[in-house]
Amino acid sequence: MKLLHRLLAGAEWLSVRAGYIASVALLIMTIGVTLDVFARFLLGAGSKMAIEMSGYALVAIVFLGLAYTHKTNGHIEINFLIKRLSVRAQRWCRVFNSIVFLAYTMLLGYFGWKSFWTSFQFNTTSRTGLDVLIWPYQLVIPLGLLITSVLLTTSICVDIARNIRHATDESAEAAS
Amino acid sequence: MIDLHWATVTTIIFGMIFVFLGAGLPVAVALGSVGIASTFFFLQGKGMGIIGYAAWDMSNSFILGAVPLFIFMGQLLLHSGISQRLYEGSTAMMGKAKGGLLQTNIFACAIFATISGSSVATAATVGYMAVPEMEKRGYDRRMTMGSLAAGGTLGILIPPSTSMIIYGVMVEQSIGQLFIAGILPGIMLAFLFMAYIWMAVARRPELAPVFEIMAWRDRLAKIILMWPIFLIMSVVLVGIYAGFVTPAESAAVGASIALALALAFRKLTWDMLWSSLLDTVRSTSMLLFIMIGASIVSGTLGLMRIPDQMTSWVVSLQMPPVLILLAIYALYLFLGCFIDAVSMVVLTIPVVFPIIVKLGYDPIWFGVVLVILIEMAMITPPVGLNLFTIHGIRPERPLSDVIKGSMPFLVMMFVALAILTVFPAIAIWLPSTMRPV
Numbered sequence: 001m002k003l004l005h006r007l008l009a010g011a012e013w014l015s016v017r018a019g020y021i022a023s024v025a026l027l028i029m030t031i032g033v034t035l036d037v038f039a040r041f042l043l044g045a046g047s048k049m050a051i052e053m054s055g056y057a058l059v060a061i062v063f064l065g066l067a068y069t070h071k072t073n074g075h076i077e078i079n080f081l082i083k084r085l086s087v088r089a090q091r092w093c094r095v096f097n098s099i100v101f102l103a104y105t106m107l108l109g110y111f112g113w114k115s116f117w118t119s120f121q122f123n124t125t126s127r128t129g130l131d132v133l134i135w136p137y138q139l140v141i142p143l144g145l146l147i148t149s150v151l152l153t154t155s156i157c158v159d160i161a162r163n164i165r166h167a168t169d170e171s172a173e174a175a176s
Numbered sequence: 177m178i179d180l181h182w183a184t185v186t187t188i189i190f191g192m193i194f195v196f197l198g199a200g201l202p203v204a205v206a207l208g209s210v211g212i213a214s215t216f217f218f219l220q221g222k223g224m225g226i227i228g229y230a231a232w233d234m235s236n237s238f239i240l241g242a243v244p245l246f247i248f249m250g251q252l253l254l255h256s257g258i259s260q261r262l263y264e265g266s267t268a269m270m271g272k273a274k275g276g277l278l279q280t281n282i283f284a285c286a287i288f289a290t291i292s293g294s295s296v297a298t299a300a301t302v303g304y305m306a307v308p309e310m311e312k313r314g315y316d317r318r319m320t321m322g323s324l325a326a327g328g329t330l331g332i333l334i335p336p337s338t339s340m341i342i343y344g345v346m347v348e349q350s351i352g353q354l355f356i357a358g359i360l361p362g363i364m365l366a367f368l369f370m371a372y373i374w375m376a377v378a379r380r381p382e383l384a385p386v387f388e389i390m391a392w393r394d395r396l397a398k399i400i401l402m403w404p405i406f407l408i409m410s411v412v413l414v415g416i417y418a419g420f421v422t423p424a425e426s427a428a429v430g431a432s433i434a435l436a437l438a439l440a441f442r443k444l445t446w447d448m449l450w451s452s453l454l455d456t457v458r459s460t461s462m463l464l465f466i467m468i469g470a471s472i473v474s475g476t477l478g479l480m481r482i483p484d485q486m487t488s489w490v491v492s493l494q495m496p497p498v499l500i501l502l503a504i505y506a507l508y509l510f511l512g513c514f515i516d517a518v519s520m521v522v523l524t525i526p527v528v529f530p531i532i533v534k535l536g537y538d539p540i541w542f543g544v545v546l547v548i549l550i551e552m553a554m555i556t557p558p559v560g561l562n563l564f565t566i567h568g569i570r571p572e573r574p575l576s577d578v579i580k581g582s583m584p585f586l587v588m589m590f591v592a593l594a595i596l597t598v599f600p601a602i603a604i605w606l607p608s609t610m611r612p613v
Contacts, residue, residue, distance in 0.1 A: 019454055019457055019458075020450075020454075022457045022461070023450065023453035023454055023456075023457050026244055026248060026453055026456055026457060026460075027453060029241065029244070029245070029428070030245060030248060030428050030431045030432060030435075031432065032428075033241070033245070033424065033425055033428035033429075034428045034429050034431075034432040036425075037421055037425045037428065037429055041420075051238045052238075054238055054241045054424070054428075055236040055237055055238050055241065056236065057241070058235055058236065058237060058240060058241050058244065058460075058464075059232070059235045059236050061244055061457055061460050061461065061464075062235040062460065062461050062464040062465065062468075063231075063235065063461075065457035065458060065460065065461035066461050066465060068454070068457065068458060068461070069457075069458045069461040069462050069465075072458055074458040074459070074461070074462045075202035075203070075204060075205075075462055075465070076202065076203045076204075076462060076466070076516055076518065076519065077200050077201065077202050077203070078197045078198065078200065078203070078514070078515055078516065078519075078559065079200040080558050080559065081198045081199075081200070082198075082199065082200040093199060093200060094200075096199070097199060097200055097201045097202075097205075100196075100201055100205060100209055101201070101202060101205045103209070104205050104208050104209045104212070107212060107227070108208065108227065108231055108468075111224070111227040111228035111231065112228060112231050112232070114228055115228040115229070115231075115232055137236070138232060141231050141232065141235070
């Protein structure tokens with residue numbers, strides 16, 4: 001159990017750091033687009049680069065921020081129905097939901113990796129005329145989903161171990 | 177492809193989504209996993225390509241870049257102490273209006289809505305300032321809570337609005353036009369709320385105690401202190417309306433101004449900056465992950481031509497369009513009781529929007545109507561987010577107080593919906609006068 005908690009702490013540390021990188025992407029996006037607007041008004045010279053880069057920054061915000069969002073319970077859930085279940089059932093429901101979340105994340109990561117690999121092999125560039133190689137930005141998708149998967153896997157293990165311990169404690173209590 | 181009637185397939189897909197949502201799965205996961213499962217079972221894996229594209233296309237979007245930028249702008253303003261100026265300035269502006277601080281609540285929410293794209297943020301920001309003050313002065317509790325929960329919903333109708341960005345991206349309509357379309361209906365709804373307060377207080381003066389009015393000079397000083405809000409409001413709204421900037425650009429400039437203001441007011445610390453950035457990342461990641469899930473589902477539905485078949489079926493009923501529209505309103509009001517606003521939009525739009533277009537309704541007008549329906553959902557139990565937000569300010573008191581207090585405002589929203597249905601020009605006139613970017 002101690003090892004599991006250590007692994008979970010490590011995954012959470014990674015999630016927070018990825019969240020910080022996503023934050024930096026957001027700051028760069030804000031400043032980049034603002035400078036582009038001012039350049040357009042003052043110098044009459046806007047660039048497509050700011051628009052293109054802000055798209056890539058958004059990819060980083062979404063996918064590198066995903067694990068942090070999960071860690072801080074940021075995802076919307078409709079839980080007024082499961083709240084009516086027993087505490088024990090709720091605990092196992094949480095494990096089941098995390099497993100479905102993990103499966104979905106891994107599938108999405110797999111397809112994200114496939115897109116990246118295709119772009120990498122063919123040196124695919126953006127369609128905006130700037131010819132920016134897109135694979136480095138596409139790599140962010142499987143990377144962010146991998147961090148989320150690591151966090152989900154460790155939290156599932158911790159939850160299962162905790163649930164089993166609770167069940168054992170409850171049955172021991174009932175026996176005594 | 178498995179040969180099943182489209183109605184059966186639709187029932188199975190939406191049934192699965194509701195089961196997954198009911199089980200407490202994150203909305204994004206419920207949508208995405210059902211989308212993938214449907215592709216696998218009904219299309220025998222033929223449309224799997226949409227999954228990879230959904231993740232990349234949805235997140236690599238300049239238009240959707242407006243979402244984090246507007247959220248970031250709101251976060252910075254919130255931490256800059258500007259909300260305090262807003263409430264004091266609104267109190268000064270409302271002066272002797274019948275209803276006193278109840279009217280201030282609506283007015284402050286409407287003004288805050290111009291710098292925030294979120295209902296919950298609007299309700300919470302104004303609520304945390306208003307509730308202690310109004311309790312101290314002896315205002316009716318239900319009316320106080322109701323005005324804040326309902327006033328907060330203006331946050332998504334008056335631009336900027338996260339819901340409008342989501343709708344606009346999903347149906348490929350101009351976000352700028354949607355924003356501008358929300359202005360007049362937003363003002364109308366704020367007036368309806370204020371009219372209700374006026375009437376209620378005229379009938380029962382004990383709801384709002386009369387308090388001493390500040391001298392004109394003090395009032396003016398408080399109003400002038402609201403300049404940062406008016407500055408950002410002008411940059412965002414005038415910039416979009418005049419066609420100087422796109423919504424995403426206006427959001428970036430607004431956020432940069434907010435950053436500069438925070439620095440000027442000596443509120444910009446590393447902690448404040450990181451906290452604003454991380455909160456924005458969290459909200460954006462959550463919202464866009466939902467949109468990725470939704471685009472997988474809508475892609476699957478599209479490959480099976482379900483929206484087309486459903487539209488043909490609805491048209492074949494030969495019912496008056498207004499009846500179909502009312503049925504759509506009823507559907508949203510029903511769904512709004514059980515699922516949150518974002519999920520409601522992303523879940524239904526792929527199917528509802530083609531019907532709306534086929535019936536000849538304006539997509540921009542429908543966007544505004546949809547936002548009002550979402551607003552109604554936000555104050556309808558048991559899943560009314562604004563109800564919980566306002567209840568969270570005084571959790572020791574019963575939630576029923578907030579619910580009962582919000583109900584008359586819900587009636588006002590019905591009135592606004594009816595007016596907008598009869599007079600669609602209220603929404604579509606202003607965007608028709610816009611200059612394109």
